[in-house]
Amino acid sequence: MHNRYSRQQLFSPIGEKGQQLLQQKHVLIIGVGALGSASAEALVRAGIGKLTIIDRDYVEWSNLQRQQLYTEQDAQEKVPKVIAAKKRLQSINSELEINALILDASTEELQGLLKGVDLMIDATDNFDIRFMMNDIAQKYQIPWIYGSCVGSYGATYTIVPGITPCLHCLLKMMPNTGMTCDTVGIISPAVQIVAAYQVTEAFKILVGDEKARRKTYLTFDAWQNQHYEINVEKMRKEDCPSCGKNPTYPYLSYENQTKSEILCGRDAVQIRPPKPIQYNLGQLAVQLRPYGEIQKNLYLLSLQTPNYRFVIFQDGRVVIHGIQNIQEAKSIYHRLLG
Structure with missing residues (x-):
């Protein structure tokens, strides 16, 4: 029909056989923000067989x-990211199947989407979902690729169940800076480097x-x-609850997930992390000051913005006033607190 993949097939590690394999594969990308956009476009241009994309958000001007x-039109119309992404991706390559889902990834929903998935790519903005992905990958023996970026910094790691240490094994090594794109910014080259890897x-x-997989x-x-x-090859732990000899998949259980609830009669949503977090409210005040008026005492910090009031308690519990949509509240929470 045409030779659209000819240059890729000339690359000997892929070749004609590899191209045929790519066209039979199903990849799941969780998040189609910066990393997800770049990875999805590259995979679609490469000719994978099926792509499933998941995201809960819509396009904003700061995304562009x-x-x-x-596009600017997507931002003007606040088009859900997966809808705008699917339209653009299918205009690039109409030969493959694209499944676009507007949803806030949860344990139940993700486990229901895994049939036929060969690989998962992490393009999320928070570790709640990443550790959930990690346990799902181990439980269902699906490889996945972790990726993160903020400022000019980026990180990535390839996880193959039964072979490599999992994300839980590396938990103590993971940075916990609290930095997010909304608090310290991000430059596009950092995104492109992580996505390329x-x-x-x-x-x-x-x-x-x-043999070529990065270790x-x-x-x-x-x-x-x-x-x-x-x-990190020696970091795999036999007693790891996610990938060890007797796995319990802790991040798939309710008690280890971020909880959110609408507070009746208060026009507010409360969000609780899986485990208490002892915030340094002084440092947090400096981090959040660009976003509005800060008030602080020994027990909590309050951030007043034009649209809502964000109250952070020392144990990590957050109440967002002026909102009743749980998904929107969780999006604000992860943007400001990581």
Whole structure:
């Protein structure tokens, strides 16, 4: 019919056989913001067989600086990201199947979407979902690729159940800076670097080139010209509750998930983290000051913005006043607190 994949097939690690394999594969991407946009476009151009994309948000003007699938019209009309993404992706490659789902990823919903999925790609903005993905990957033996970026910093790691340490094994190594794109910003090159690594690893897994798979946890700071690779092969733990000999998949249980509820009669949503977080309210006040008026005492911090009031208690519990939509409240929560 045409030779749209000819240059990719000339690359010998893929070749004609690898291209045929790609066209039989199903990839699930959770989140189609910056990382998800870049990864989805690369995979669609490469000719994978089926792509499922999940996101709970809509396109905003601040997305356009780095989220390559969206236009000014999408932002003006507040189009859900997965809808705008699917339209753009199908205009790039009409040959493949794209399943676009507007939803807030939960344990039940994700487990119901796994039939035929060969690989998952992390393009989320919070560790709640990442650890949920990690346990799902281990339970159903599906490889997945972690990725994150903020400022000029990025990190990525490829997880293959039964072979590599999982994200839970690496838990103590994971940074807990509290930084988010909404508090410290982000530059587009950091996104593109992480996505390039993620998609390359995806190709290796999908065509079955296990020898080429990167075995390290990779981090970089593009602005500071820094690049590190950490050998994590010996970090796999036999007693890991997610991937060890007797797994319990703790992040699939209700008690380990972020809880949210509408507070009756108060026009507010309360969000509680899975475990208490002892915030330094002084540091938090500095971090959030650009967003509105701050008030603080020994027990809580209040942030007043033009649209809502954000009250953070020292144990990590948050009440967002002026809102009754749980998904919108969770989106605000993760934007400001990571």
